[in-house]
Amino acid sequence: MKKLIFIVCIFGIVACESNKKIDDEKAFLDSLESVTLNQPEISQEVISDIIQQIPSPLEISFLIKESGNSYNNELLNSPDNISNYNSNYHKALNLGIYGADLGYTNIYNQNQDAIFYLDAIKELANGLSIGQFFDFGTIKRLATNSQNMDSLLLISTQNFNNINTYLQEQNRSNLSILLLTGGWIEALHILCQVAEEKNSEQLKEKIGEQKIILDNIKLLLEFYREADPNINKFYDQVMQLDAIYSQININHVYAEPTFEEVNGMLVIKDNSTTTIDITDEDVAKIKATTAMIREQIIK
């Protein structure tokens, strides 16, 4: 009888334990080569709220293509540079950069280059123990056919989103921040190179708009700079860019929106406006400083 009671108690304990997530990942993560960071005092929820605001580099890539610019892979970070990236810091930043490059190659239907970038992404992601979030087989298959661009972009974006969610859940938001910042720096770099060539007001305005995202990136890096000397150094470089952007004004005028129903869909008419005060001199300085920061990351 005592044995039976013991068994039932065990059953009760197992029923409780079945609800806990079995965290195989924890032991795995503990074995990773990484600096153990003290977590910032600000809550993970606040950090995630700021991180989620950073837009996808795809939006800039689409704008660049729309501006009539031809594909130019010399603007991108060569996949051959991957052998330079040995620390988690460099891997995370360049994973973001290669992610932006992959989006650029996909939009231009450059299938062969896309595969090179996929291979680089796979290597870096595996190095950070997040390779399981990439469906490389499916992505490669889709990349071989230019008709699959929509699906390709969808899966790539989903994979990167899942990685960022996972890193934040695992208290590795520092890597998520580096990944997103790497993607942003690469998109800004490509944008600056093309804007100068095209002398396009729309592209210049887009450069000016990046002030909003830079404010978030600055804040995120600030949370980790004390604990991580690499992030601290990177923060100082980003502040050089911030000094230039402090001269740029974004003027927002709110106006009540209107809406109409079109084919069963609600279409909102945004009557608010923003104007961006940015000069050619500002663009030149941003271009040079972004290139300098990027060079430090990719070399």
Place this chain on the structure above:
Amino acid sequence: MKKLDINMKKTLIILSLAGVIFFAQTKTAQAQCNTDGFTEQCLSSLESGFTFLKSFKVDGQGGSKDKVEFSYVFSKDTEYYINICTGSSSVDGIKVTLYDSNRKMVGTNFANGKFFGAVKYPCSATGIYYITFTFEGSSNHCGGSVLGFKR
């Protein structure tokens, strides 16, 4: 000795029931809000021409949360698309409202006295926008949503 056996039997039964009830309740809680399924539904109904950006899990936790909020930087001269999915053709009272960085309302899926399953927002002012989901007479307080864009 006989009395002891009867007490032990009662203890056994109580412990067994406690384990079963606890286990069952937990499984029920896990099954309550299938946001992954709903976001997949929304993905498949993303309007043609729009490129996927991100998905949102709208989990009102059975009614205990009256608002679920996300944020994103929208760019001018870009059109955004947000839809809501609940596993049926209706949005089950899930209202999405867009606010600009100053918390001024710039759009919603509730207009003309009815809910719309999706909204298009051609943005003309770059900035941080708040995408807020609330529940107006919702039965399940659960849904999915995706955000897409096109230029």
